[in-house]
Amino acid sequence: MGATERREREKAAFREQVLDAARKIVLTHGFQALTMRKIAEAIEYAPGTIYLYFENRDAIAAELTQRGFEELLRAFAPATEIADPAERLKRIGELYVKFGLEHPETYRLIFMERYTSAVFDAKHDSGPGNQAFQFLIDAFDRLRAQGRLATDATSTQLADAFWCAVHGIVSLKLTCDGYPETPTGDLQRVMQSVLFRGVLK
Numbered sequence: 001m002g003a004t005e006r007r008e009r010e011k012a013a014f015r016e017q018v019l020d021a022a023r024k025i026v027l028t029h030g031f032q033a034l035t036m037r038k039i040a041e042a043i044e045y046a047p048g049t050i051y052l053y054f055e056n057r058d059a060i061a062a063e064l065t066q067r068g069f070e071e072l073l074r075a076f077a078p079a080t081e082i083a084d085p086a087e088r089l090k091r092i093g094e095l096y097v098k099f100g101l102e103h104p105e106t107y108r109l110i111f112m113e114r115y116t117s118a119v120f121d122a123k124h125d126s127g128p129g130n131q132a133f134q135f136l137i138d139a140f141d142r143l144r145a146q147g148r149l150a151t152d153a154t155s156t157q158l159a160d161a162f163w164c165a166v167h168g169i170v171s172l173k174l175t176c177d178g179y180p181e182t183p184t185g186d187l188q189r190v191m192q193s194v195l196f197r198g199v200l201k
Contacts, residue, residue, distance in 0.1 A: 068110035069128035085142040100170030
């Protein structure tokens with residue numbers, strides 16, 4: 001291994017060390033607890049060393065957000081095996097809500113902080129956020145091709161509405177203690193029943 005390759009590998013390893021420490025802080029104490037000083041303490045380096053690899057805390061948070069979307073995309077994997085697009089969408093909704101409630105701090109970071117828009121930015125067309133969104137669009141495209149849609153709304157508009165609906169369930173459950181009173185599973189079934197009744201023939 002040459003000296004240049006060794007240095008690049010060491011840089012990559014240090015970045016991973018920083019990101020791993022940052023993720024643990026967020027998952028344990030919440031995003032507001034994430035500071036460069038806390039990360040430095042966790043990995044036993046001077047804060048100045050971290051700045052050689054990340055511009056600031058926001059750069060670290062943006063990277064964690066990107067990785068959070070990668071986790072969400074992996075969570076959708078079981079739905080890829082479902083051939084019927086309507087059933088696939090229902091399964092995606094279930095998996096989405098399950099992911100959000102089982103990984104609340106990751107969910108808050110990727111959807112309830114100011115870094116989400118960067119993941120959906122045009123520069124990240126092939127990124128996990130847009131891949132997850134495209135998964136919804138493709139399902140609605142398939143329903144349209146099968147003549148099963150009862151609306152003139154575009155597939156993108158329908159995907160937006162679907163995502164807003166499941167996000168609403170998760171965000172309310174995470175931020176409003178005791179509300180909605182309806183159990184999550186029942187709430188999701190009602191939401192999807194209403195949504196698909198208006199969308200499908």
